[in-house]
Amino acid sequence: MKQKVTNQTRRKMLIGGAAAASTPLWMNVASAQSETIKIGFPTPLTGPFSAEAQDQVKAAELAIKEFNDAGGFNGRKAELLVRDDKLNPGEAATRTLELIEKDKVNFVVGSLSAATQLSINAVCKERKVLFNSISQSDAINEAKDWSVYTFHEALNPTMTAGAVARYSIPRFGKKIVFLTADYAYGHEMVRAFERAGKEMGATTLADIRHPLGASDYSAFLPRIKALNPDILVLCNFGRDLVNAAKQCTDFGLKSSMKIVTPVLLYTARLAGGPEAFEGIIGGTSYYWGLEDRIPTAKTFNDAFRKMYNGSVPSDYGALGYAGVKTVLAAVKNAKSTDTNKVITALENLKYDFYKGPEYYRKCDHQAVQTVIIVESKSKNMKDKYDVFNILTIEPTTEKNMRSCAELGHKA
Amino acid sequence: MTGLTFELLCMQLLTGIALGSIYALLALGLCLIFGMLNVVNFAHGAFFMVGAFMGVYFLGVTGNFWFSLILTPLATGVLGLVTERFLVRPLYGRGIDYPLLLTFGLSYVLIEAMRVTFGIEGLPSVTPDGLKGTLDVGIGFFPKYRLFLIAATTVIIFAVWFFIQKTRYGLIIKAGAADQEIVKVLGVDIAKVWLMVFGLGCAIAGLSGILASPTRSVNPEMGIPILAESFVVTVVGGMGSPVGAVVAGLLVGVVYSMASLFFPDLAELSIFVLMAVVLLIRPQGLFGKAGAMG
Numbered sequence: 217m218k219q220k221v222t223n224q225t226r227r228k229m230l231i232g233g234a235a236a237a238s239t240p241l242w243m244n245v246a247s248a249q250s251e252t253i254k255i256g257f258p259t260p261l262t263g264p265f266s267a268e269a270q271d272q273v274k275a276a277e278l279a280i281k282e283f284n285d286a287g288g289f290n291g292r293k294a295e296l297l298v299r300d301d302k303l304n305p306g307e308a309a310t311r312t313l314e315l316i317e318k319d320k321v322n323f324v325v326g327s328l329s330a331a332t333q334l335s336i337n338a339v340c341k342e343r344k345v346l347f348n349s350i351s352q353s354d355a356i357n358e359a360k361d362w363s364v365y366t367f368h369e370a371l372n373p374t375m376t377a378g379a380v381a382r383y384s385i386p387r388f389g390k391k392i393v394f395l396t397a398d399y400a401y402g403h404e405m406v407r408a409f410e411r412a413g414k415e416m417g418a419t420t421l422a423d424i425r426h427p428l429g430a431s432d433y434s435a436f437l438p439r440i441k442a443l444n445p446d447i448l449v450l451c452n453f454g455r456d457l458v459n460a461a462k463q464c465t466d467f468g469l470k471s472s473m474k475i476v477t478p479v480l481l482y483t484a485r486l487a488g489g490p491e492a493f494e495g496i497i498g499g500t501s502y503y504w505g506l507e508d509r510i511p512t513a514k515t516f517n518d519a520f521r522k523m524y525n526g527s528v529p530s531d532y533g534a535l536g537y538a539g540v541k542t543v544l545a546a547v548k549n550a551k552s553t554d555t556n557k558v559i560t561a562l563e564n565l566k567y568d569f570y571k572g573p574e575y576y577r578k579c580d581h582q583a584v585q586t587v588i589i590v591e592s593k594s595k596n597m598k599d600k601y602d603v604f605n606i607l608t609i610e611p612t613t614e615k616n617m618r619s620c621a622e623l624g625h626k627a
Numbered sequence: 628m629t630g631l632t633f634e635l636l637c638m639q640l641l642t643g644i645a646l647g648s649i650y651a652l653l654a655l656g657l658c659l660i661f662g663m664l665n666v667v668n669f670a671h672g673a674f675f676m677v678g679a680f681m682g683v684y685f686l687g688v689t690g691n692f693w694f695s696l697i698l699t700p701l702a703t704g705v706l707g708l709v710t711e712r713f714l715v716r717p718l719y720g721r722g723i724d725y726p727l728l729l730t731f732g733l734s735y736v737l738i739e740a741m742r743v744t745f746g747i748e749g750l751p752s753v754t755p756d757g758l759k760g761t762l763d764v765g766i767g768f769f770p771k772y773r774l775f776l777i778a779a780t781t782v783i784i785f786a787v788w789f790f791i792q793k794t795r796y797g798l799i800i801k802a803g804a805a806d807q808e809i810v811k812v813l814g815v816d817i818a819k820v821w822l823m824v825f826g827l828g829c830a831i832a833g834l835s836g837i838l839a840s841p842t843r844s845v846n847p848e849m850g851i852p853i854l855a856e857s858f859v860v861t862v863v864g865g866m867g868s869p870v871g872a873v874v875a876g877l878l879v880g881v882v883y884s885m886a887s888l889f890f891p892d893l894a895e896l897s898i899f900v901l902m903a904v905v906l907l908i909r910p911q912g913l914f915g916k917a918g919a920m921g
Contacts, residue, residue, distance in 0.1 A: 425891055426891060426894065466761075487748045
């Protein structure tokens with residue numbers, strides 16, 4: 217056995233040596249230049265978040281196109297390798313490993329859902345591959361899960377739920393009830409809302425937990441009504457949020473309490489319709505309507521409209537754009553695709569690609585950015601894309617984030 | 628638990644009945660098909676989902692909820708007829724697992740078909756104008772639509788009961804379930820009866836889909852969880868017993884609702900606990916005959 221291996225190795229070395237000897241130097245340089253910069257993009261193309269995931273891919277493709285149209289990096293073009301992680305952490309890990317080992321990607325960007333991004337992060341951390349996550353999570357920034365290869369372009373629950381709490385508690389009242397999807401992300405949203413609420417003297421009357429993916433919430437609603445809170449916080453996501461919002465509306469909960477949600481998704485609002493979401497307030501990382509006040513948003517929307525028949529990017533879609541765009545910008549700044557050099561370039565990057573100025577905080581690589589508070593519209597809508605009113609934009613500040621010490625980072 | 632009042636309990640009960648009425652209706656269709664054809668229809672949830680999509684689609688076209696309430700079961704019924712004639716029929720006599728696998732596969736075909744036709748996000752469902760808002764039921768305000776849901780399912784369940792118990796066709800169906808040989812000898816084309824029963828079962832599934840659609844989001848995967856719940860209902864009620872399906876449907880709804888009040892995070896589990904308890908005490912289900920699985 218051992219003998220065989222040695223033979224094979226020797227033969228390979230001979231062939232390799234012969235090839236190297238017969239290839240002129242200029243050809244090696246040329247092939248290095250034409251080699252594309254590969255970005256692995258695992259995301260749940262199938263399953264309950266597929267609408268958001270497909271939008272992420274569309275916007276990421278736009279970022280790739282812009283990079284290539286601008287000449288790439290020294291003539292090297294970028295390429296997106298999209299893989300379906302099926303919203304399953306195991307599948308996500310396998311696909312990521314394949315991207316790294318078989319496809320030899322330079323970087324990994326993507327994911328949607330707290331669980332899959334953590335499993336992708338674990339693989340990238342182990343293989344020392346840069347991963348820019350575009351899905352919300354608090355855990356990914358904590359020292360336990362984080363590594364120097366981890367970047368987090370998306371908002372995290374501390375930022376979104378915190379911003380929604382700071383907006384709504386002074387306006388609507390201090391008695392809070394949570395209706396929470398019983399999984400890590402749901403719990404993180406509650407913790408963050410309570411953290412911000414505590415400073416304002418808010419009290420939690422109940423945190424009612426429902427199984428992930430419940431289709432009927434009506435059985436929880438009579439109790440919520442009896443508790444009579446000032447604010448009902450829906451700590452769920454995607455279709456869960458659509459159903460919960462719809463049923464809260466049907467049961468007439470809006471007449472006695474304000475309904476808010478840490479993450480008010482553009483796609484969920486489209487699927488649920490104006491009536492179900494009427495008056496519901498929530499946080500988001502991006503809404504296309506920002507284009508009235510932010511020039512880069514206008515540029516981004518126009519490019520997206522041009523590429524995709526006039527449709528506008530969603531919130532999570534925009535993250536797909538930003539996640540790829542920042543990595544490629546860092547490659548240009550670093551003048552290299554070497555992971556460590558790109559990490560340094562990303563740490564030093566100050567960028568405004570679609571929603572105003574942003575940067576990655578040095579200690580945990582969390583993108584410091586604004587949180588937009590929106591209210592769902594039901595009247596005077598210009599077209600089917602016109603679904604939110606922008607109420608306020610919480611400015612970029614590290615003050616509203618958990619401190620690096622709190623996250624377990626040393627410096 | 629603090630703040631537990633009589634009113635809250637009653638509201639919880641009413642919520643459970645509204646929930647249970649959809650379960651009862653779905654399980655009724657499932658159990659008609661099983662009782663008569665000995666086919667475990669795994670595509671039942673998919674027919675429910677197709678019904679919801681068609682309901683919203685017809686509503687968009689006709690602008691009238693009542694029209695779509697009639698058109699939808701007709702459409703899913705026809706789909707059921709086609710399914711029985713060309714897909715299920717060749718598998719009769721091969722045991723219970725062949726049609727089970729076939730309908731399981733069919734459900735994925737239907738899900739994919741709706742994804743291709745209407746998109747992955749699904750459609751916003753619409754509550755008919757007259758049924759929006761809440762109504763004071765004495766103990767508090769309850770959504771008008773859910774009251775309508777309880778009334779509508781009651782009417783449908785009685786209509787099905789009447790059809791089976793009081794009409795000539797119903798008599799043939801019952802006779803066919805009891806002894807198909809004798810029915811054949813008497814000159815009845817049993818294949819036609821099976822066709823109609825399968826169609827009727829799918830029509831009821833489609834009808835429950837459109838009835839449920841205003842209470843939840845309409846999306847291609849909506850039939851999957853509710854199918855599991857319908858099977859729990861059928862097992863609790865007794866495989867193949869229509870009365871069992873209705874009683875167990877309401878029971879499961881009420882148990883789920885009450886569990887949500889006292890142990891919200893165990894609500895989902897509660898109906899499976901109910902099933903386990905019933906099976907321990909009465910392995911054939913509440914109204915089932917022993918050995919219904921053949």
